[in-house]
Amino acid sequence: MAFINHSAKEINCKLVYYGPGLCGKTTNLQYIYNKTNPDLKGKMISLATETDRTLYFDFLPLNLGTIHGFKVRFQLYTVPGQVFYNASRKLILKGADGVVFVADSQDARYEANIESMVNLRENLEENNLKLEAIPYVLQLNKRDLPNVTPVDELTEALRFKGEPVFESVATVGTGVFETLKSCAKQVLNKLGR
Amino acid sequence: MPSPDFVMYDEEYQRIKAVATRLKDDANAKIVFLVDKNGQQIAACGDLGSIDTTSLASLTAGNVAATDGLAKLIGEKEFSILFHEGEKDNLHISIVGKRGILVVIFDNRSTLGLVRLRVKKTSAELERIFDVIEEKAKHQFEGEKEYESPFAEITENDIDKLFGDD
Numbered sequence A: 001m002a003f004i005n006h007s008a009k010e011i012n013c014k015l016v017y018y019g020p021g022l023c024g025k026t027t028n029l030q031y032i033y034n035k036t037n038p039d040l041k042g043k044m045i046s047l048a049t050e051t052d053r054t055l056y057f058d059f060l061p062l063n064l065g066t067i068h069g070f071k072v073r074f075q076l077y078t079v080p081g082q083v084f085y086n087a088s089r090k091l092i093l094k095g096a097d098g099v100v101f102v103a104d105s106q107d108a109r110y111e112a113n114i115e116s117m118v119n120l121r122e123n124l125e126e127n128n129l130k131l132e133a134i135p136y137v138l139q140l141n142k143r144d145l146p147n148v149t150p151v152d153e154l155t156e157a158l159r160f161k162g163e164p165v166f167e168s169v170a171t172v173g174t175g176v177f178e179t180l181k182s183c184a185k186q187v188l189n190k191l192g193r
Numbered sequence B: 001m002p003s004p005d006f007v008m009y010d011e012e013y014q015r016i017k018a019v020a021t022r023l024k025d026d027a028n029a030k031i032v033f034l035v036d037k038n039g040q041q042i043a044a045c046g047d048l049g050s051i052d053t054t055s056l057a058s059l060t061a062g063n064v065a066a067t068d069g070l071a072k073l074i075g076e077k078e079f080s081i082l083f084h085e086g087e088k089d090n091l092h093i094s095i096v097g098k099r100g101i102l103v104v105i106f107d108n109r110s111t112l113g114l115v116r117l118r119v120k121k122t123s124a125e126l127e128r129i130f131d132v133i134e135e136k137a138k139h140q141f142e143g144e145k146e147y148e149s150p151f152a153e154i155t156e157n158d159i160d161k162l163f164g165d166d
Helices: A025-035 A083-093 A107-126 A151-158 A176-192 B010-026 B053-073 B112-141 B156-162
Strands: A003-005 A010-018 A045-048 A054-067 A070-078 A098-104 A136-141 A165-167 B006-008 B031-036 B041-046 B081-085 B090-096 B100-106
Touching: A010 A025, A010 A083, A010 A176, A025 A054, A025 A070, A025 A098, A025 A176, A045 B053, A054 A083, A054 B053, A054 B156, A070 A176, A083 A107, A083 B053, A098 A107, A098 A151, A098 A176, A107 A151, A136 A151, A136 A176, A151 A165, A165 A176, A176 B156, B006 B112, B010 B031, B010 B041, B010 B112, B031 B053, B041 B053, B053 B081, B053 B090, B053 B100, B090 B112, B100 B112
Parallel strands: A003 B006, A010 A070, A010 A098, A098 A136, A136 A165
Antiparallel strands: A003 A010, A045 A054, A054 A070, B031 B041, B031 B100, B081 B090, B090 B100
16 A cells, blocks of 8 residues: 655555565565665665574665656565464565565475465455455576576466566576566556556 | 555645644654554654654554554454653654554653653544545545546656666
8 A cells, every 4th residue: 555645745655575484585675775876775674583584574665766746665575484474474464565476496495485375365365455456576586596496387386467577596686676676667557547 | 445545635744744743842752753554654753863764664563563463362452552661762652543653752851641641632633634534545546536646647668767777
């Protein structure tokens, strides 16, 4: 649910990065943070455990510029991917304007991806959101690793509604901005309708 | 049905700001801050110089959401007030209506009792303003009233420019 402030001429949208544990959600945000002009970004917050696993969420505010006189702001969140943090994942999806699903391409994580996708659908529904309707992008991450599932196979298993699919290596930034841009575009286009 | 976007016009924004400023003065507080439950900052007043307001908004909403989850676990509807006491500054967080969170930051020039008292009165006023905002949004969502989205004529080119592409 975007927040449109006519008085301050601002629009704020919320994007959530979802996916199984260790798939690279936080790495996506870190790359965006490192590569964004300091004037255009706020502080990145990571609520993580001592071993750097996301405990609650990561948060990165971005000021993208202006459209038709309105400042466009995107707030990027990640969810904690580990299965037992489901209560927190549900909370973070509240009010999301768009979702990026980050899949871990490694063969060994094939089922974890599917499980996380099912979990995403359930949690969206609990927040009165539908995967069918929400702006959505699928990112196939870790394409540089050995033992990855072929793109076609993984796409067939996870692609849900003809959404854009990006191959990525988030550690070096491949596909990271393409993914963000694609999701942001869908959100802004939806606002215009 | 998904909720409509949260659209705020100047009239309600100015009213909210005026109410928040009055609360700050009446409660002898340093900062009064209003956030939406999704973590978006709605209004702020006071000595904001050193505060990262975007992070404050997001963490407050996260805090309230987590506390809400805890409340439900033990069979409570919600915990409507959170209080964090620091060495110098204190944080008083309360829920306003269905979607607002009111944050008051105060030091030893005020007291928890005074803040609670003033917040209670202010919350009722803010709730009425939120009702107006919600009512307007509902009419727009249901198409009863013409609403010209600022993004109605957005082009691919506009979006590309945001990302520095030409």
